[in-house]
Ligand SMILES: Nc1ncnc2c1ncn2[C@@H]1O[C@H](COP(=O)(O)OP(=O)(O)O)[C@@H](O)[C@H]1O
């Protein structure tokens with residue numbers, strides 16, 4: 001006998017149990033008749049919404065808790081036809097407060113062909129508010145991070161990099177002075193090489209912090225440079241595929257796509273143990289699509305990315321926020337042992353009615 005059968009048997013044997021289950025259930029339950037009229041709401045429903053069961057019995061949609069939600073009688077009928085449906089809805093309590101609920105509607109047919117529908121509600125208002133707060137926090141942090149990176153990049157470029165360049169020029173002209181011993185010249189040459197390397201490191205750091213190339217040359221050349229940097233790492237081969245000819249995009253789109261790629265590649269280096277990563281970009285008349293695929297370890301993607309935040313992992317969340325800031329989407333598909341694919345789709349000109 002399956003679980004449903006076992007439950008039905010026990011309820012037939014002890015009918016009083018059904019009453020207790022409905023009345024004492026900690027979550028709200030709504031029962032509708034087949035003609036969509038309301039048959040019953042339990043005390044948990046009354047205490048959550050403030051609507052009194054006695055006033056609701058036999059009423060038909062639109063129900064008072066629908067508020068301004070876009071739900072219609074058509075939706076209820078459609079749910080009835082499907083016989084089982086899960087959905088999230090924004091409702092209103094009797095006192096006007098917002099309410100977000102996860103609803104699980106089930107069809108039941110009892111003896112003599114009587115049909116009715118049971119909706120189990122879970123109040124997710126607080127949970128949703130927390131996720132929304134976290135998302136706006138990550139947005140602000142991401143914006144602050146971008147500004148701070150720009151500032152540090154500018155300071156590195158104008159300060160230490162300029163000074164190092166001057167020391168390098170001085171050193172080069174010293175080499176040309178008369179009367180220096182061969183050993184001194186060799187040592188100065190050696191210093192010059194080290195200075196040049198450090199200067200190159202500083203410039204690379206400054207470029208990565210705020211890719212000036214983006215404004216100058218656009219997204220694709222900046223991505224090429226990023227991939228070139230990636231290929232300096234051992235044991236990984238990174239490829240950029242430009243599927244359709246590059247098209248211009250809004251400057252904020254270029255910046256966020258660059259940052260998303262940077263963060264995704266950084267994750268590949270840090271977590272994936274991958275030997276190959278492909279970044280592909282394609283443009284349509286109104287959108288740009290970026291796909292980053294690695295053949296690494298993969299990972300279990302949580303249902304809500306925000307759950308990573310509890311462990312101070314904000315990378316994937318901030319990538320997803322960058323996409324939604326631009327009315328775009330970011331989808332993570334990962335399989336353990338196979339690898340990870342991140343697909344980002346963004347309008348080329350957000351806010352231009354694409
Ligand atoms: N390409 C990837 N391959 C394998 N695991 C990944 C990859 N990208 C992300 N992850 C997993 O997802 C987690 C969250 O990533 P992220 O939000 O960027 O935080 P962090 O990099 O700081 O750990 C990582 O800790 C890692 O376990």
Ligand SMILES: [Mg+2]
Nearest residue numbers: 266267315316
């Ligand atoms: Mg990361």
